[in-house]
Amino acid sequence: MLINALYFINSLLFNFCISFYLISALQWYSYKLNRIVFHYHKPLWHLYFLLCPYLMFLAFPLYSLIYFIILAPILYFWNKSIDKKLIFTSKVKWFFVFVFVYNTLFAILALRFSFLFNLCTLVLALLSLKIYDLFSKIYYKKQAKSKLNRLSNLKIILITASFGKTSIKNFLYELLKDDFKVYKTPRSVNTLMGIVADINNNLNEQTQIYIAEAGARLKGDIDEITRFLEPQICIVGEIGNAHLEYFKSVDNIRQTKLEALNSKRLEKAFLHTSTLKKEDEIITLYDDKISNIDSNLEGLNFEISFKQELHTFKSQILGEFNAQNLCVCILCAHYLGINFESIKKNILNIKSVEHRLQIISKEPKFIIDDGFNGNFKGMSASYHLCKLYQGRKVLVSPGIIEVSKEENIKLAQIINDCFDLAIITANVNAEIFEKELSIKKIILKEKSELVNTLAKETKNGDLILFSNDAPSFM
Known part of the structure; x- marks a missing residue:
């Protein structure tokens, strides 16, 4: 009985750790599985939080608690460091319910047949989430359409x-x-x-x-x-x-x-x-x-x-x-x-829309928040606008996301013309800017370094433009 209970706890903790990472990634990419397979910006995270745990579970199914003791703190600090944390919507809560139910079922089957049954937990939880999502959409769409029809x-x-x-x-x-x-x-x-x-x-x-x-x-x-x-x-x-x-x-x-x-x-x-x-x-x-x-x-x-x-x-x-x-x-x-x-x-x-060329302060530093502007035309126009400023100009940006390499090369040329310092906040375009920027540049390894970098590298009288924003998973 003790061994059975231990195996159940082992498998449950293992599946909850894996599930926490996976559902976080899915939420970032609008629950599109193909996007986290083919368009994921941090593929090494899949290695750390999916592949390695599964290999460990296959190798030592009865001792995966040891891996949990290692993985759980890593996941905790990883989650603490990212800026888009998991939001526990009803959809997410149901996903964890499905994980618990299937983990219980397969833990019983694993004792009678093979521990490999437990590997089906996440697959069936995702499938159940898809079915739940489908019926939820039908119900809520019908409810909303009925409301619109009443508002003639x-x-x-x-x-x-x-x-x-x-x-x-x-x-x-x-x-x-x-x-x-x-x-x-x-x-x-x-x-x-x-x-x-x-x-x-x-x-x-x-x-x-x-x-x-x-x-x-x-x-x-x-x-x-x-x-x-x-x-x-x-x-x-x-x-x-x-x-x-x-x-x-x-x-x-x-x-x-x-x-x-x-x-x-x-x-x-x-x-x-x-x-x-x-x-x-x-x-x-x-x-x-x-x-x-x-x-x-x-x-x-x-x-x-x-x-x-x-x-x-x-x-x-x-x-x-x-x-x-x-x-x-x-x-x-x-x-x-x-x-x-x-x-x-x-x-x-009319005032500026939040995070769209929004003036945060003019003194002691002229700070403009353009974090939601993520296209070449808008970003380049804001850079030429900043060029009009008489003092030192600092850009904080990840570049443009989900466009061709050529777009960021063109953007780099405009940055060279308009700014004195560029702080690049995401890895996704780091290689391009390392090569193309001729002005002083700082490429951050982690977005969490930004506050200290700004305190160290900027001074009163500087204009600082926060241009576009990329979450830390990019």
């Missing part, structure tokens, strides 16, 4: 783009909130099930306008969201090579983003010229209506041409590229009945 007067605005989605969503909300009861998806929620959960949990039945953001990693992702929401207004922002690793070509990205036009209830669409669509009664191309953009560290001025009239707008928002983001919001707000004079007043009061 609700106007839905769907926003998608390669970059700038969240900024457009937040700017548009600020322009509409005084005239309508408006609700927007929180933070960067942009997947179908994220939107479904938001509708079920947060959408008030008095809402007049619902603004939703749609992201994609595969063809059909935007179409799935579009057919579920059936928005009356769609905004398709600039098309670029964000997530090129998954889509393989910019044309594939473009076709996926244009799935937003598949709505049966589509009344109006505001599109960037990079969509390669032409204007008609429904489609308005917005970025070619902007002119005379003046961007500096104090804000942004620009003009919009509308029905052969020029309208001038001023904003405290930083970044030349934000003129486009603001422009589409202005045109959309005007389409919904708000006059230009009211919009001009509201534009003046």
Whole structure:
């Protein structure tokens, strides 16, 4: 009996350790198993936390407690060091329930037949999680769709783009909130099930306008969201090579983003010229209506041409590229009945979206947080903006994630022209920047070193730009 209990405890602790690492990795990559197999940024972690433990278990099944004594502290300190820790959602909790159930079952079978049965625990737990996820999605989607059907007067605005989605969503909300009861998806929620959960949990039945953001990693992702929401207004922002690793070509990205036009209830669409669509009664191309953009560290001025009239707008928002983001919001707000004079007043009061060219402080160090800006065009524009600063300029960045090598090489050339010091915070592009940067550079081995590095290497009067952000698993 004691041996049986010991074997059960051994196998349970072993499986819980493995499961903790695996479900953390899955959560980072949106629970896509193929992504943690083929697109994982720290493959050596698989060796440390999956392969080696399994080999140890196969070699010493009755003594795996010894390995647990070693592995558990390593996992503890590993989890403490990473910045995206496991969130214990109901999905994660069910996964551990499945692990416990199958571990109990296979521990019994292992005593009668072979300890190799225990190796099935994780596989069946993942399969059960997939089945649970499938039925959960059906139930919650049906619940959310029923709620939308009840809100017959609700106007839905769907926003998608390669970059700038969240900024457009937040700017548009600020322009509409005084005239309508408006609700927007929180933070960067942009997947179908994220939107479904938001509708079920947060959408008030008095809402007049619902603004939703749609992201994609595969063809059909935007179409799935579009057919579920059936928005009356769609905004398709600039098309670029964000997530090129998954889509393989910019044309594939473009076709996926244009799935937003598949709505049966589509009344109006505001599109960037990079969509390669032409204007008609429904489609308005917005970025070619902007002119005379003046961007500096104090804000942004620009003009919009509308029905052969020029309208001038001023904003405290930083970044030349934000003129486009603001422009589409202005045109959309005007389409919904708000006059230009009211919009001009509201534009003046809009503040930077959090982590998007957000000024944190001007003294003693000029600190700008642009951590959510992760595309070449936006990042390079922010670098040229920083070049206007008269003092020493410091960049903190991992570079661009999930794009071709050439994009980061081009970015390095701009960094050389605009900054005095570059601190590279992720391994994913370290080799490129080591070779391409000619200015003083510091490439961190661990992101946790950043605070001490900034204290040591920067001084009062410096401008420090935090550009893009990569989690420590990259």
